[in-house]
Amino acid sequence: xxxxxxxxIKYFVTIFCFMALYLFSLVAHAGEGERKGFLIGxxxxxxxxxxTLDRAFGGFEFRIGAGLSEKFLLxxxxxxxxSHKLHKDYFANDSQIKAQYFLWKNLYGNAGxxxxxxxxxxxxxxxxxxxxxxxxxxxxxxxRPGKRFFVAPEVGDSYRRIESRNFHSPxxxxxxxxxx
Numbered sequence: 001x002x003x004x005x006x007x008x009i010k011y012f013v014t015i016f017c018f019m020a021l022y023l024f025s026l027v028a029h030a031g032e033g034e035r036k037g038f039l040i041g042x043x044x045x046x047x048x049x050x051x052t053l054d055r056a057f058g059g060f061e062f063r064i065g066a067g068l069s070e071k072f073l074l075x076x077x078x079x080x081x082x083s084h085k086l087h088k089d090y091f092a093n094d095s096q097i098k099a100q101y102f103l104w105k106n107l108y109g110n111a112g113x114x115x116x117x118x119x120x121x122x123x124x125x126x127x128x129x130x131x132x133x134x135x136x137x138x139x140x141x142x143x144r145p146g147k148r149f150f151v152a153p154e155v156g157d158s159y160r161r162i163e164s165r166n167f168h169s170p171x172x173x174x175x176x177x178x179x180x
Contacts, residue, residue, distance in 0.1 A: 034067075034070070034147070034179060035067035035069075035070050035071075035073065035102075035179055036067045036068070036069060036070060036179075037066065037067055037179060037180055038065075038066055038067075038179070038180040039063065039064070039065055039066065039067055039073065039075060039177055039178065039179050039180070040063065040064050040177060040178055040180075041062070041063040041064075041150075041152075041175045041176060041177025041178070042060065042061060042062045042063070042175070042176060042177070043060070043061050043173050043174045043175040043176055044058070044059070044060055044061075044173065044174060045058070045059045045060065045061055045079075045081070045171045045172065045173030045174075046058050046059075046171065046172055046173075047059070047081070047169050047170055047171025047172065048169070048170060048171075049081075049083070049090065049167055049168070049169050050168050050169065050170060051165075051166050051167050051168035051169075053083070053088070053090055053120070053167070055083055055085050055088075055090070056083065057081045057082060057083035057090060057169070057171075058081070058082060058083070059079060059080050059081035059082060059171075060079070060080050061077060061078065061079050061173055061175065062077070062078045062079075063075050063076070063077050063078075063098075063175065063177065064076055065098075067179060070102070071101060071102045072099070072100070072101055072102075073099070073100040073101075073110075074097070074098075074099055074100075075097075075098055075100070076095070076096070076097060076098075077094075077095075077096045077097075077098050077112060077114075078093070078094065078095055078096075079092075079093070079094040079096070079158075080092070080093050080094075081094075081169065081171075088120075088121060089119070089120070089121040090118075090119075090120055091118060091119045091120075092116055092117070092118040092119075092134075092160055092162065092167070093116065093117050093118070094114055094115070094116045094134045094136075094158070094160070095114050095115055095116075096112035096113060096114030096115075096134060096135075096136065097112060097113060097114060098110050098111065098112030098136075099111060099112070102142075106141055106142040106143070106144070107139070107140075107141050108139070108140055108141070108142060108152075109137070109138070109139050109140075110137065110138050110140070110156075111135075111136065111137045111138075112135065112136050112137075113134075113135050114133075114134050114135075115131050115132065115133065115134065116129070116131075116132050116133065116134040116160050116161075116162060117129055117130070117131060117132070118132065118160060118162035118163070118167070120162065120163070120165070128163065129162045129163045132160065132161045132162050132163070133160070133161045134158060134159065134160045134161070135158065135159050136156055136157065136158035136159070137156060137157060138154050138155060138156025138157070139154065139155055139156070140152045140153060140154030140155070140156075140175070141153060141154075148178050148179050148180065149176075149177070149178055150175075150176075150177050150178070150179070151174065151175070151176055152174070152175040152177070153172070153173075153174050153175075154172070154173050154174070154175060155170070155171070155172050156170070156171055156173070157169065157170045157171070158171070
C-alpha cells in the first residue's frame with residue numbers, strides 16, 4: 001500500500017513539473033489584456049507542510065471573482081491539499097476571500113482570510129476539525145498569451161489552525177484562468 005502511494009505521489013509531481021515546463025514554453029513573454037470584469041481559474045499546487053507534519057503535499061486551487069480595476073482583483077479561492085506518508089494522512093480544504101494587487105506590470109501579490117476543514121490521521125489518533133481558521137499570502141507573475149487567457153506561476157504560504165494545531169504550508173502553484 002505504501003509503495004503504491006509513493007509511486008502515485010512521484011507520478012503527480014512528475015506530471016506537474018512537465019505541465020509547468022510546457023506551459024512556460026507556451027508563454028515566453030507577458031502580454032497585455034484587460035483585467036476588469038469576471039474571472040475564473042484553477043490550477044495544481046505542490047508544497048511542504050513545515051510545521052506539525054513536516055511533509056510534502058499536493059493539491060488544487062479554484063478561483064472565481066472579479067477584476068474591480070486593472071490593478072485590483074477580489075475573488076473566492078477554494079484550496080484542497082492532501083498527503084499520505086507511512087499510514088499518516090493529511091487533508092485540508094480551505095475557502096478564502098482574497099484580494100490581489102498588481103504591484104508592477106504583471107507582478108502581483110495577494111492575501112486572503114477564510115475558513116478551513118481538516119483531517120489528520122497520525123496512525124494512532126484521528127484529528128478532525130469542524131471549522132477552523134486559514135490565512136494566506138502569495139507573490140506571482142501573470143503571463144498573458146492571449147487577450148483573455150492567463151498563466152500565473154505563484155509562490156505562497158498559508159497558515160491553518162486545525163484542531164488546535166498550527167500548520168504552516170509554503171507552496172508553488174500554476175494558475176490557468178480567463179478574464180471575461
